[in-house]
Amino acid sequence: ALHVEEFINKFDALAVDDHAQLQHFMLVFYNLRESEILEHKLTDIVLNKAPKTYDSALRTQAIFALASRTMRKGTEKDLFLPLFLSRMESHEVRIAAFDILIRGTPTTKTFNTIMTYMIYETDYEVFNYVYTAFEKFATHNNE
Numbered sequence: 829a830l831h832v833e834e835f836i837n838k839f840d841a842l843a844v845d846d847h848a849q850l851q852h853f854m855l856v857f858y859n860l861r862e863s864e865i866l867e868h869k870l871t872d873i874v875l876n877k878a879p880k881t882y883d884s885a886l887r888t889q890a891i892f893a894l895a896s897r898t899m900r901k902g903t904e905k906d907l908f909l910p911l912f913l914s915r916m917e918s919h920e921v922r923i924a925a926f927d928i929l930i931r932g933t934p935t936t937k938t939f940n941t942i943m944t945y946m947i948y949e950t951d952y953e954v955f956n957y958v959y960t961a962f963e964k965f966a967t968h969n970n971e
Contacts (some may be wrong), residue, residue, distance in 0.1 A: 854889040884918035891924040904932035919953040
């Protein structure tokens, strides 16, 4: 059996445009999501701190691969809120980060921060996604 480090080395050896293989490895990483070593690698990919620059689709997959570990540790807000609030990020990455924030244990302050940023949001996909999610959240929790 391969160790996590071997999977990471094989992933790192791939070209950034080898989308099929990169996505395959990201699915493997999702299954190995409780690895601390892998957490660091995925965090670097999500935050664009890896030696290579990956596209939004792969970074989005890395967010979902990190989700359960960050929620279990209670660190989803620290990692994903700044990512969600950054208008420099693609809407795919921002929506994935928002998804994990809402699945975790968001505080009233987190909700307020998100709503305040939505007042000035210029990306309609992000705005519509957040608005619809809050609308569903409000109606579901008030029934």
